[in-house]
Amino acid sequence: MRRVFTLSFIAVLLCSIYYAFVFGIAQLHYYNVKNSLDFWRKNPELLRLKDVDENLERINSAVALMPDNPLYYQSRGQVFEWKAIVDKQNSVLLLQEAMQNYQTSLAYRPLWAPTWINLASVKWKLGELDEEFKQYLEKAIITGPQQASVHKFIVKFGLAHYRARSSGYVLVYKQLPKHLALGLRNPLSERDILHSINMLQLQDFACRLLEGEPSRIRSKIKDCR
Known part of the structure; x- marks a missing residue:
């Protein structure tokens, strides 16, 4: 009985360590992206497609590690919005990608007003001042x-x-x-x-x-x- 308890404790401990490691890596990706988003807001003239794509890869990695974190989807939506500015040929598709990420974020956190504003902002950029x-x-x-x-x-x-x-x-x-x-x-x-x-x-x-x-x-x- 003691052996079973010990093995169970070790299994739980290992799972906790693994989760903490995964969460830490995901958070590292997220904060790198957050810093870039803050920088672009203050310095939009320094926005570069290469930098946006690098941050898109980072936030994709965060989502892959923690696919139920609404903050990561919201951040990915914001990265898509910035990419729509520098990749004008695909701006509509990129804004639609942003909307999908905001909607996913709201599925996990429906009472978060900033994400509802994100959706309204994208609709404005798309020229869709409709019932949605x-x-x-x-x-x-x-x-x-x-x-x-x-x-x-x-x-x-x-x-x-x-x-x-x-x-x-x-x-x-x-x-x-x-x-x-x-x-x-x-x-x-x-x-x-x-x-x-x-x-x-x-x-x-x-x-x-x-x-x-x-x-x-x-x-x-x-x-x-």
Whole structure:
């Protein structure tokens, strides 16, 4: 009996060691990719197809080692989105690959708002502002009403369509003032939101949307008092 117990203990221990080793390797691949994604966001002009493909290989390895980790699928979707920028000939197929990875990620983690925003963002890039887009955006707002990624997307999308006088503006015009104010309060979204406002030169419009907000929020926008 003692021998059986000892053998069982050794088997469990070996399995635990193996799992920890596999998880460690997968995490190493993931963090390499995460660092690249962060670098590209800050330096998009330095994006190179060769670097994207190398990171795609890394995240593929992570997925192969830990195929039930939603974070890896989300990261792979983001790599496909970046590849669509440098491989324009295949951009539609690459964006569709990104969507499939986001959907797989959500199958494991359905309440994660940033991934719903990822899906909505891809639909926007594909020019598909359809019922699916509305569903993805609604899910993001429901699951992450205070998420920085939700604030950033709604403001960027809303301002871009307002500037273009596009019908897409009606999809977010009710939510825009709220998420503009919340986004300026959130240090994780404030910088990107101000960038969207300044890039589109919509300081006056954004200021009007913030009517009723305290001066400490309004004053973050130039000449808004």
